Amino acid sequence: MTSGTLLRQITDYANRADPYPLYAELRKTPVARQEDGVYTVSTYWEILSLLHDPRLSSDLRNRTPQPGCALPVEEDPGLPVSFIRLDPPEHDRLRRLATRPFGPPKTPRRIFNMRGELAQMISELIDGFQGRNQVDLVEDFAYPFPVTVICKLLGVPRQDEPRFHVWAEAIVAALDPNPAEGPAERQRASDQARSELGLYLAELIEEHRRTPGEDLLSALALDHGPDGQMTSVELIATGVLLLIAGHETTVNLITNGMLTLLRYPDVLKRLRDDPGLAVPLVEELLRYEPPVQLLPQRTALADIDIAGTTIPRGAPIWLVLASGNRDPQRFSDPDRFEPERQDNQHLGFGSGIHYCFGAPLARLEAQLALTELARRLGNPRLVNDPPPYRQNPVLRGPRHLPIAFDDLSA
């Protein structure tokens, strides 16, 4: 088997339910040049080292066009690039500005203070299961919950949430790097969704400027810190980023979580008896079934010697986080789900300057959601295993997760 076909197999939808044997194959060559010029990095220490290497760029403008390999998504040319696709110093400035109203040191209690509201949202969604013996966890819980959370955080009125569903789906679909699936068409749909969402946010931001609330967009629009203020277009681009990243990944984290718990019923039972288990359990989940499987955006700015290979300047680099998380050189018995695993420095949120911005929120959402699901669903079980997956190999997770149960606790 050549490594080229291996990469194709990883992006092939047929292998979406279980890509892990392919990752094991991939790790046999920690840094491997694929047939289309992409360098895959699949082992833990090599991924970690590259995530902290300033010779890697997240800005696609630094990439040498590769023959036969479509460039990953360009963002809407009408909007500036969001900080996830920028390098320092622009990245740092925008991320600092975005962090001020979101977390420490300026706003240390923003996420903590949302606990009550999150618990309330979860209760209401599970109450909605009343009178049923089967739900689709994705449609009935894992999708609406984080969307409601991120809309609440950003100050998007609740009645506008359904519109986000449509936009988000289209934008995320274009993040799929598999070139066999009509990327041009998806790209158009994504661009359109992005620009509609942008227009919507522009209006919303104006409204918040006039009547500010306690939300993040109001704070970003009005904040004056040492770095000044985001321009209007920067603010829109950041809003789009937070909305998309803020729920697409969390949907998968919660769904992957419930799927895993139903595959390990003893762990599900332990979580029911001991809600404190949720904290290490979610960390293990981020290692074992990370919502972001790989980062296909990095480019080498210089020739980089690593693991016996030289990645040439300008080459695209894919950091396969989910593979690093299963690297036996780093984690003992890596294919086992061990909720109380010690020394669990997983790559689920990445590392380095692009470390997941929303990590504290995602953790809290998953901890609270899984604990309540475990507590309230009586005798829950999978209807089919594996469930149908989304197309996307990067943001990987089930499209539907039908769960049957006997009854519902109060």
Add this chain to the structure above:
Amino acid sequence: MSVDGPSQAFKRHGRIVIVGASLAGLRAAETLRKEGFTGSLTMIGDEPQEPYDRPPLSKQVLLGRMPADGAPLPRRCAIDAQWRLGVAATGLDLVGKRVRMADGEEVAFDRLLIATGTRARPWVKEAEADLDGVFVLRTSGDAVLLNRRLTARPRRVLIIGAGFTGSEIASACRERGLEVTVAERGPAPLVGALGGVIGAVAAELQRAHGVDLRCGITVTALEGDPAGRLTRAHLSDGTALDVDVAVVALGAMRNTEWLAGSGVAAGPRGIACDAGCRAFDVHGIVTDDIFVAGDVARSPHPLFAYQFLSLEHWGNAVAQAEIAAHNMIASGPDRLPHLWVPAFWSAQFGVNIKSTGVPTMGDKLMITQGSLAEHRFAAAYGFQGRVIAAVTFDQARWLDFYRKLIESAAPFPLDFANVDRRPEGLRPVPAEFPDPSLPSHGPTVTLSGYSPSDRRVTFTPAHA
């Protein structure tokens, strides 16, 4: 009990004494238990409290965000030790294998770990040091006293010495809205640890935050009123300052006096030990049963030309304690070398400063990311064509990259392209460390050569 060779009996029934009940002592004790030592364990410490975390004392504690006694060190496991707190060790009988205590008692051991750390260097003139209003900061007791005085809102605080501790105290005082003068003998703050180029940035930070920073200045005298309260400080430029509080931040002194005459190679620079943490005796012969860890230790590091490094770093205390403990109950090839790459951090004036490697060995540096003017950058230090150290200001997430360059003896200057490399970062510049022959309050890292061919023993008794 003989502990020559692998001795399961020692691991089961041996007697280990740890002198020094702070970070290194505690982590060593925990490692001993975790690795299966079931014999008797005695922890001796001169401070009355159980082990606590010191870094917050010059930061959160002085800002009133944390009580001075609010940071006991988290315990990794139960250590089942006999604690002898509040009593200092005063002597060591190497032949009889006993530690003498201030209360006259003696404690026998089979193996000993010395982790007595450092103390704040006091103001040189004793009478002036005794004035009400003159402080040092090392222990939680010091922090309680200083914090109480700062809460009473003195008119002006004088900080003597702009190393890391002095700078952090100045930062906390400014954050509390107090008037602060910093007097530094060198040309800039942090110059002993990071050199003049980075020191200039530290100076800008201090001034931008309203510190009255005076460099190239020493304090010649502290003056009190008849009631013994500090009122005024005299400076070497002939001026005087009205102050109610002076904090002496002139670095640390190693707690080795109690070993004078013991036959262990202990002096003002610390206790020399091998890379396996076994102490040397005064003849330079390694001992079998005396181990050293933490601030008080001085051990050769292969990455830095086998020079004996003495590191006052939190991370070093932990790493070295773990190695020392492991080696105390291991033998022969199971022993591990202490190869930790030096690293430290500081928080001051809203900036997170982190460093790795040994900056003081560097003669050149390059600003490889960001810019000095923005006070946000990563800088790499070079020595003889290789990367020897790095420092970041608010760019800590990159530090691991530089640590790897140091570990792999990567070539210097760094001529590759990377994110955020500015025109100012294309060429190396002199790092501008002060001439080490000039007296200073001492950098965080002290280096001293050790030549295997030099067979003459010059043993310096324990005087600072």
